[in-house]
Amino acid sequence: MKRVMIGDAIKEGKGKVQLWGWVHRQRNSNEMAFIVLRDASGIIQCVIKKAEVDNESWIAATKANVESSMEILGELKKDERAPTGFEIVAEKVRFIYKGDAFPIAKDLSPEFLLDVRHLWLRSQYLSSIMKIRSTVTGAIHEFFRLHGYFEFTPPIFTPAACEGGSTLFEVKYFENKVYLSQSWQLYAEAAIFALEKIYDVSPTFRSEKSSTSRHLAEFWMAEMEAAFMDYKECSEVAKDEVQFIVKSVLKKNQEELKILKRDVSKLEPAATKKFPTLTYTQVLKMLKEKRGLDVKWGKDLRTIEERELMSMFDTPVIVTHYPKEIMAFYKPVDAEDKEAPRPVAKCFDMLAPETYGEIVGGSERDTDIEALKQALEAGGEKVENYDWYFDLRRFGSVKHSGYGLGVERVIAWICGLENIRDAIPFPRTMDRWKP
Ligand code: ATP
Numbered sequence: 171m172k173r174v175m176i177g178d179a180i181k182e183g184k185g186k187v188q189l190w191g192w193v194h195r196q197r198n199s200n201e202m203a204f205i206v207l208r209d210a211s212g213i214i215q216c217v218i219k220k221a222e223v224d225n226e227s228w229i230a231a232t233k234a235n236v237e238s239s240m241e242i243l244g245e246l247k248k249d250e251r252a253p254t255g256f257e258i259v260a261e262k263v264r265f266i267y268k269g270d271a272f273p274i275a276k277d278l279s280p281e282f283l284l285d286v287r288h289l290w291l292r293s294q295y296l297s298s299i300m301k302i303r304s305t306v307t308g309a310i311h312e313f314f315r316l317h318g319y320f321e322f323t324p325p326i327f328t329p330a331a332c333e334g335g336s337t338l339f340e341v342k343y344f345e346n347k348v349y350l351s352q353s354w355q356l357y358a359e360a361a362i363f364a365l366e367k368i369y370d371v372s373p374t375f376r377s378e379k380s381s382t383s384r385h386l387a388e389f390w391m392a393e394m395e396a397a398f399m400d401y402k403e404c405s406e407v408a409k410d411e412v413q414f415i416v417k418s419v420l421k422k423n424q425e426e427l428k429i430l431k432r433d434v435s436k437l438e439p440a441a442t443k444k445f446p447t448l449t450y451t452q453v454l455k456m457l458k459e460k461r462g463l464d465v466k467w468g469k470d471l472r473t474i475e476e477r478e479l480m481s482m483f484d485t486p487v488i489v490t491h492y493p494k495e496i497m498a499f500y501k502p503v504d505a506e507d508k509e510a511p512r513p514v515a516k517c518f519d520m521l522a523p524e525t526y527g528e529i530v531g532g533s534e535r536d537t538d539i540e541a542l543k544q545a546l547e548a549g550g551e552k553v554e555n556y557d558w559y560f561d562l563r564r565f566g567s568v569k570h571s572g573y574g575l576g577v578e579r580v581i582a583w584i585c586g587l588e589n590i591r592d593a594i595p596f597p598r599t600m601d602r603w604k605p
């Protein structure tokens with residue numbers, strides 16, 4: 171008989187099926203055994219009656235440790251009492267591989283679960299997140315391809331910083347030293363002269379020196395870059411992309427959101443409403459007037475300020491025009507802005523609602539070589555490392571913009587996670603790089 175996935179068997183709702191999977195739960199009395207079997211598509215309860223199966227089946231059913239792999243043949247029936255509303259009345263039960271005693275039971279410490287991450291991945295909790303992660307990255311590819319963008323892949327070994335030297339990971343490169351990529355941006359800026367509209371979803375590395383619930387040392391960034399585009403149009407693309415992602419998850423992952431106990435009503439506004447845009451200077455005013463929070467003009471928004479701001483909204487919000495003095499070297503000054511006391515940049519962040527904060531960072535890119543050199547020097551970078559980058563301004567320069575979306579930040583928000591660690595299969599942080 172051919173193997174059937176549990177999800178397909180439940181959809182069919184009746185008939186004789188052969189299942190292959192892993193033991194999720196097991197209990198038995200003298201006459202009856204219950205195995206909840208799990209495969210990638212779901213779980214189902216199987217009943218094994220001693221009087222109705224061969225001896226080998228009865229032994230397998232009663233001796234099965236959690237996570238043993240098994241083959242179960244039986245008749246699918248509706249049963250209101252079973253966890254998924256259906257039950258298998260088993261005719262034959264066989265081990266595929268009898269597992270040792272599984273080390274994960276209930277109520278274990280988060281640190282232990284990280285130590286056995288390779289096994290904890292099988293939990294309904296993590297596998298639901300990984301299914302949602304697959305929808306999120308799939309939606310990103312779909313969104314950009316629908317809008318005429320080419321996928322463009324950047325190098326991961328890079329000779330210089332993009333986002334400032336302090337978070338670079340150094341790697342021995344034969345007799346030299348290079349760094350792991352902090353962003354594809356400088357390379358994307360080279361590629362727009364050939365392809366105009368490009369995107370990627372790539373691994374990104376930053377040696378973040380503090381442990382927070384929203385920073386990883388290795389994460390995935392989905393970036394875009396487009397020729398002839400200003401920062402305003404670019405921020406609209408970011409809004410559309412995030413809305414597209416949320417809609418996709420709401421459409422495809424209701425089951426997983428339920429397992430995660432996510433309050434879906436908190437996500438729905440992001441799928442339907444327009445996201446507001448504010449300037450940094452307006453945000454400081456709102457924080458002062460509505461929350462009595464005093465942020466000195468020129469300071470970056472800290473987690474607590476982002477949280478206070480976002481408690482006033484139910485959709486993501488775009489914040490534009492941060493002070494030039496705290497921005498990366500490539501973000502140009504907006505000379506037209508008259509609202510701010512000091513120069514501001516043509517840049518934007520997108521902040522997620524609830525407590526999630528920044529999920530996207532983007533900007534127009536400076537096309538003035540002198541301004542770029544000054545900003546690099548002010549940041550302590552070696553200007554000569556960027557000579558190739560200035561070529562992009564020398565040969566047919568055009569206005570262009572781009573942004574990066576933190577894939578795990580978006581997943582953490584959509585899934586309602588307490589910590590970004592669970593948004594990636596094997597998290598890497600300052601104090602965690604195993605298994
Ligand atoms: P933050 O201020 O939160 O550290 P950033 O300003 O350093 O973020 P950008 O350089 O703008 O971030 O990167 C673009 C996006 O990549 C961010 O909006 C965020 O979603 C994501 N991101 C940045 N750093 C990390 C990290 N260490 N772990 C996970 N995601 C990150």
Ligand code: MG
Pocket residue numbers: none
């Ligand atoms: Mg950062």
